[in-house]
Amino acid sequence: MRKRDKEPIYSQFEIDVILFYGTMIMLLPIVLVITYVFEIDEVVNIDRFMFWVLVANFFLTAVGTLVLALRKDHLRRKVKPAYIPEFVYLLFVAGFGLLGIVVLYDYLDGNRQYIANVLSILLALLVYVLIFLGRRFFKYDYMKKQ
């Protein structure tokens, strides 16, 4: 039987790409978490607020993509054996993003009865994605006994 190939090594560039696009995808939900906690939705029109956050999100994504493209060669030369602090960052972004999605569901007048169901399904999906990303790219295997 053919032996399994060696694990590929990923540079800081790949990690930064994951972190940046992860943050950009979760930016609106994360902002909504803050508006929800401090009840900013009672002061401003939340639909308009979300629209402007989305515009800013789009703009930031464009700028970030450009910066990543410009720094690609420099970042490709940086390699670490494991990316634990970066993974912790991703964990926080994902955690707050997940909560933000639930808040978004609430803002969009979703039935509150099903919030627990929505949260559970999304949490299961997110845990799966994080375990996969952690093992493959960040070299952090959560399932492996430390």
Next chain:
Amino acid sequence: MKKKSISDEKLNRIIKFMVIALLGLAILLMAIQFTDLWTWIVQAIRAVIVPVALAYLISLLMFPLIRYLEQKGIGPRGFSLALVFILSLGLVFAFFYFITPIIIQEITNFFNNDFQTIIDYLTVDLRDDFIFGVEIYDRIYAYLNETNLIQNTLDEFIPSMIANLGNSLIPLVTAFAILPIMLIYYLLDYEMIGERIRSIIPKKHEKSVADLGSRLNQTVGAYLRGQLLLMLAIGTVATIVYKLIGLKYFFVFGVLVGVTNIIPYFGTILAAVPPIIYTFIASSGPGPLIVLVVNVILQFIEGNIFQPIIMAHQLSIHPLVIISSILFFGSLFGALGVIFASPIAASIRVFYNFYKERKQELNDDRLNVKKEVSHEKT
């Protein structure tokens, strides 16, 4: 057969231990004889140790940022320190400016709207729901009224609490007042202070002590940074989930979850009790079971996902050891002892591991020397 005599080395060791034990006992005897003098000395030491320890702990949070700025070319030290200091002060100010009014508002609302409901519940509804029956409730109520027990206890408890609070608050306020100044000087000459401390240590032990110091810094620093992150994350998550389930005063209860998270194991229970009691009494909102389930899930996620990744097994100490250290250091240093029981336990473990490693190294060296000698003889 002639009995094997004790070796000189072993005898030396026994005498050394006996001398140490005797000295320890002598110090204890002295402490018992001159209690007032010792109390005075301990108070003086505590007055110095509290601000120094706080400055050291905060420097563990701030110094990595200063070093990061300097690595990026933002310097000299005074400038990077000023930047980090202004940023930290800004964060503290923002916290008090934005969060405190919300907390005060919720507490005021509680006393205006719900406090009377609790009193009514205790005096009227609890009578019907009392687990041992109405008769026993009436007897307890009558006894409390006759003896005026609650009023008397409150009359004794409140003045003593205020006096104790005053005693412990004054040194703490003083410590916080001089903390920024100490912190500035400490961070400004961070490396120089380390060098000075190192120069006191005999040359023979300098390397070992420096190694031990860096290990302690790493462990305590990692604990503090991780704990702050966890407190922030758990507090925010709890606030949002409490609001989602429709719990009133979600902000205060959420902040409580974040703040008490600093106390391992007990913090969880402490934070869960007030909202559960509240939901028992409140006429609207979620039931106590939902709040309990939310707390259990939050703690499960925190303990099994966030903590192992963030703390990176820096503090993988057995729960029994942590609980024992909380009880021990709590009785020694009060609230501060409870909060810092885990890092102190982790530091003791670092000391122990270091001692074990050094002993192993010494044994290995001795074995190598013996081997070399026997090799030369042959």
